[in-house]
Each structure stands twice: as structure tokens, then as C-alpha cells.
Amino acid sequence: MDGWRRDLGFAFRRAWRGKGFSAVVIGTVAIAIGANAAIFGAVRPVVRPDLPFPQPDRIVRIWERNDERGWLRSSASWQDARDWRDASRTVESLAVYTIWEGNLRTDAAAERIRYALVEPDFFRVLGVVPELGRALLPEEGDPGRDGVAILSHGLWTRAYGSDPGVIGRRITLSDRAFTVVGVMPEAFRFPAADIDVWKPFGMAPDDGGTRDSYWVSAIGRLARGVTLAEARTEMDAIGRGLEEAHPETNVGFRPFLEPLADVAVRSARLGVLLLWAAVGLLLVVASVNVATLLLARGEARATEMLIRSSIGAGRGALLRQLLVESLVLAAAGGVAGLALAVPATRGIAALMAGRLAFGLTVELSPSVVIYTLAVTAITGVAFGLLPALRTSPVERGAAGAARGAAAPSGARLGAALVVAQVALTSVILVGAGLLARTFAGLRSVDPGYRTAGALVFRVAPAWELGREGAQRVLDDIRVGLAARPEVTGVSAVNRLPLTGSMWGSTWTDRRRPGEPPLRAYTRVVLEGYFETLGLPLVAGRSLVPTDDAGAEPVVVVSRSAADTYWPDGDALGADVSLSPDDARADWHRVVGVVDDVEETGIGNGPGNAVYVPFAQAQFGHFGDWGMDFVVRTRADAAALATTVREVVAQVDPALPVFSVQTLQERVAGAIAAPRSLALLMGFFGGAALFLASLGIYGTLAYGVTRRRAEIGVRLALGAPRGGVIGAVVRRALFLSGAGLGIGLMIAPLGTRWARALLFGITPFDPATYGGIALVLITVSGLASVVPAWRAAVVDPVEALREE
Secondary structure, three states: OHHHHHHHHHHHHHHHHOHHHHHHHHHHHHHHHHHHHHHHHHHHHHHOOOOOOOOHHHEEEEEEEEOOOOEEEEOEEHHHHHHHHHHOOOEEEEEEEEEEEEEEEOOOOEEEEEEEEEOOOHHHHHOOOOOEEOOOOHHHHOOOOOOEEEEOHHHHHHHHOOOHHHOOOEEEEOOEEEEEEEEOOOOOOOOOOOEEEEEEOOOOOOOOOOOOOEEEEEEEEEOOOOOHHHHHHHHHHHHHHHHHHOOOOOOOOEEEEEEHHHHHHHHHHHHHHHHHHHHHHHHHHHHHHHHHHHHHHHHHOHHHHHHHHHOOOOHHHHHHHHHHHHHHHHHHHHHHHHHHHHHHHHHHHHHOOOOOOOOOOOOOOHHHHHHHHHHHHHHHHHHHHHHHHHHOOOOOOHHHHHHOOOOHHHHHHHHHHHHHHHHHHHHHHHHHHHHHHHHHHHHOOOOOOOOOOEEEEEEOOOHHHHHHHHHHHHHHHHHHHHOOOOEEEEEEEOOOOOOOOOOEEEEEEOOOOOOOOEEEEEEEEOOOHHHHHOOOEEEEOOOOOOOOOOOOOEEEEEHHHHHHHOOOOOOOOOEEEOOOOOOOOOEEEEEEEEOOOEOOOOOOOEOOEEEEEHHHOOOOOOOOOOEEEEEEEOOOOOOHHHHHHHHHHHHOOOOOOEEEEEHHHHHHHOOHHHHHHHHHHHHHHHHHHHHHHHHHHHHHHHHHHHOHHHHHHHHHOOOOHHHHHHHHHHHHHHHHHHHHHHHHHHHHHHHHHHHHHOOOOOOOOHHHHHHHHHHHHHHHHHHOHHHHHHHHOOOHHHHHHHO
């Protein structure tokens, strides 16, 4: 124990005496450890999601799946979900839900919130009970008995001051009164983090639309002892039975069960694992970098090791001393890395906002700290072991040690470490380059409409106003905004492209009975929508003010819908039904075709869309008149926000205005995830490049120092200084070229599995590989400039005198 204490004390003193060297090592370790700690805060919830539900491994999300139509995960129909529940024995409880928006009026003001319509069994499936009050009773799912609501912890806190007396109070949601019966725990954020209220459907069994209306989400809890495979087998058989019973709607449809934990992290998993691999390589680069520095210092300490050995220090004692020194530096770097990880974790959490579902968060938890401490210890041993083994044997002659001559094997080892650094750095940079080019490609995608000079916002008149009353409010807002001199155009749509929330319809042409129906996004619009958005008309006419409730029902379809359903070009004049299985549905004449837009996400390609005038729309079970307004201006679009609120307040002072942003911001938000991934990979690639350049610089500088006498002799014998500079630079380029070649051969193996993250390029993109090679060669050349200059200005006389 005394030996360890002495070694520790000596390590601290040596670290303090060599403050410059120690600072470089500690900084290098801190960068790598901090990056690993921050990313691990995101890795843990992705690899082992800890959902805030009892026995979360038994909870499954149940999708509609139809391989023939390419639907891997679709919402369910109300009728199918009820049949699954009635027939299944492997799923002990099943409930459906859907997310709506509504205007909530509190004592303070009116605000727009998102709420979930749920069946009473919803909370039982999840195994969660309210923090205050009670859950829903079975009978509260019946029509006329659904006048109750459960609040989120966040709404309870901000709107009611965490008052326990909120139980029994009345709230007004979408102009309907509800009695508060419960408040959920703070950690409960299902089905989305921003849900503020849960209330019963209150629907009769036959009020859920047609069987081919897929609008509800289903969750279930597996029975005890039942495996996921057994449940999938049973549910597949149930799906086959429904296909036989309802061939007109259920052909090819099967229920698909997926663990809820997988649903929570699916969108983030691949990107986070890629980042984890990148920071793992960064840690290796840092370790190799520090090992190179310690190896160089070890060669300089050959005399010290010889003296210690000659006075009785054994090989084990010398090895222990050097490892203790490495661990001290690693520990200091680990502490600094944890300090860096705190703000880094916050930044990553902000970048990943919305990528993790159901309350999962990115945080610097105790498990992350334990992981960091373990990585720090392993790193200290890793970068200290090789130099210690090289230095502690002291198999040199006294004269050689006194001169401090480096063994050829030591030079080769140092060069090998530099090659390894460059190879690993090139792998990280290739990944960063591919993601950067993906982001650039997404930014260059034309969404199909003009984004500049437009402000968007959303309003939703009360459902109780009815369609005509809601249209009066919307038209008053449109007319009021159009009257402002700074406004050049204004219209509205039920859901703007890229919002991620879609209304769908299944429709068919009356002239072609019996053909499979077409699934399309349903856009309900006010007059002037195509002109305001900047969506070109391809054929026919646009929707006009005379397309009102008393006129012939009409629609405009997108180019992709026309090409898909009418490949012969006979879309105009077709009579289509948006609900072909509903006898009450109207037939709408196709009067126009407009160009495509990016519907679901930038880079996803256009989707089939059908545009319906608001006055002729069949809203069915959608209790939401919410409309996204688009307001065009010649001035600054963001400055229109004040004008918008003034006009809406004049129309209805109690009507909330929300989701206010420029159209450019809305489109930019659609590529926020690839942007975040590219930024993080770029940072890690830059850090690796910086460390690799330090490694090249350190190796060359140390080599010049050790060869000072040799260089002096060469210069004294007439060697040109330019030749000396060229030799050092060629050495740098040789090492970096070797590492680059190895790295570029390895990189495709690591990037192939990340193909799903790329857009417009392949994992073998020549431009990316060429650019990375150019960057690395350039940086290597720059890193050699100072050592080369020092070699060239060696004074032969002084060098020989030192020798």
C-alpha cells in the first residue's frame, strides 16, 4: 500500500511539473470522455428504454399491416380494433385512442391544447393510476356519460397552480364542459409528451366510421406467460378471419404487434447508435494520441528508468509507476470530461427533442456517470500500458540512454500509432461527410411551393359552431387579413404539408366500379389556397368561391394521384367518392390537377392528395375545424405575427392563435433531425481531425528533436535546408496517406448499415471520399510545417556541441 501511495504522490508531482504536457493529455481525454458521456445519455434510453409503466415488456402497439399496399404500420379501424379485442386470448386487455386538438378555456385565458380520446381500459392497459383522483370508469365510455376528463401534471401545474382541489372542477374544452376526475403523474406522457387532457370517446359502436377508415391507435397488454411470437400468431389468425368475413375492406390486412419500447425509440435508434460508434472511435483516436505522447516522453525518460532500475526498482514497480501516472492523467481528463458533458448533454437533449417518445429523456443520469468512470479507467490503462511496457524494461546501454537515442522500433511504433489515428479519423469523417451531404441534399429539395415571404399559423373555431359557423369565422379571418396593405395573399388548409398529421380518405371513380380504391391525403381548403401557397395548376381549374355547399361537389387532385389512378390522363371529369362504402357520401367531380408537394417529409417524395372545398367537406368523426393559414407578404414574414393576432382577436377574442412561424421555419423543422445528426457527427469528426493533427505534429516534432544531431551533421556536410524540410513533410504525408488508405477501405463497412439515414447518395459516394482525402492530406501537410521549419533552422554547430 505504501508503494501505491508513493507512486500516486510522485504521479501528481510529475503532472504538476509538466503542466503543459499534462494539459494536452487531460484536454485530449476530456474531449473524448465528455463526448462519450453525453452520447451515452442518449444511448441508454434507446438501447434499454425504461418506460414509466409496470411490466412495460408486456405492452404492445397493434398496427394494421398490408404488405400488398406497402402499409407496414398503419392506424387501425374502429371496427377491427374491437374485433381484435373480442377474439384475442393472448392479449388480456386492449384499448384504442386518438389525438385531437381543442380550445381549453381556463380562468386565465383560452389556449390550444392537444388531448387524447381514450377508451376506459386505456389506463388499465398501461398499468398507470392517476396521482390525484381516479381513472375512467367503464360506463364513462358510453355516449352521454363521457363528460369527465383527466388532466396532465403539466396542465394541472400551469393552469391550476397544483391545487389538489381541482378534482371535481369543471373545465371547458372545445365549448363543452367536463368534470375533472383525475390528475396523472408527472412522468406519464403517453401517447405524446404534449397531451394535456384525456377524455373518453363517448361513441356508440357504429359511430366509428367505415371499416376502411383507419384513424385510431391500438395498444394491448399481453396475458401473463404469453410470448410476443404466440400473440402475433394468434392475431394473424384473427386477421385472416376478418379478411374472410369482410372481403370488401380487409383483404391483405393483418394486425401487427410491436413492443411499445421499440415504438418509443424507433425514429432515434439508428442515428444514436451511429453517433455512439463515432464517439467510440473518437475515444480510440484520443487514446492512441495520448499513447503517442506518452511513448515519446517515455523515450526521453530512458535515463531516469535506467537509474531507478540500477538502485533496485524492479520491472513491476516501474510498470506500476507509469500506469499510475497514466491513470492520474486519465482521471483528471475524466473529471473534466464530465464537466464538459453537462452542457453537451443539454445540447444533445435539445437536438433530439421529439425523437424519443412517452417521456423518455436524454440526461446525465447516475448510470451515465458510472459508465463514464468505467470508460475513464479503461482508457487510462489502454493509453498507458503500451508506453509503460516500452519504457519499463530498460534494455538499453547506459551510453545510449544518456544520449536519449530512440530505438528504431520505438520510431516504428510511434509511426504505427499515427497511421492508426489517421485511419480511425478518416472513418469518422466519412460518416460526417455523408450525413453533411445528406442534409445539403434535403435542403435543396423543392417542397413544391414557395416558402419565402409567408407566415403560417393555426386556429380552430369551436366544433359546436357547425361547418357553416366555422366557415364564417375562417372567412372573416381571411378577409380581415387580406384587407391589410402588407398582405398579398391569404388562404388556409386543414393540414399544411410536412405537419405530420394527415387526414386520409379512400376513394374510387364511379366510371370504374370494382377497381381497387386509392388512398390519398385529404386536404380541406379555403379559396385561393393554391395561389397563396404557390402550387402550380397542371390541368383544369382551381377551386373558386362559387364551389360552396349548394354547388356541385368538386375536388382537385395532385399530379401523383392523377398519374396513379388515371394513367391514361382522363382524371378531369371523373366522379369520385371520398368514402365509397358510405351510402351517404357525395360524388365529387374532379375539376383540376395541381402539382405535387412533399407531403410527409422532405425527401419522402410526393403523396397522393385530394383537395376539397371547406364548404363541401365531409368531416365525419373529426371533431376539429382547425385550419393552417398561409399569409403572404412583401415585407418581413415574421413581423406579420402581430397583425395576425390583432385580426383574429377582432373576429373572436377567445380564439387562440398557435403554431405561428414562417413557412421557411416550418420547412426547416422538417429536416431538423438530419441537421442535428450532421452537426453532431461533424463535431466529432472535427475533434478527431484535431487530435490526429496533434498526433502527426507531436510525432514529427519529437522525431526532429531526437534527430537534431543527425540533422546538424547533414546540414554541416552541405545538405540543403529545403531537402530537410521536404523529408519531414514527406514523412507526414506518407504516414497520413497510409492511414487514409486503410481508413477509406474500412469506412464502407461501417457506413453500409447506415444507408437508411442517407438521402440522394450511397455509402460509397466518391465526392465524399475524395473530399475527406483532400482534407486529411491538407491537414497533415499543415501539421508538418512547424516541425519541418524547426528541422531546417537547426544550427549544425550547436547540434554537434549538444551531441
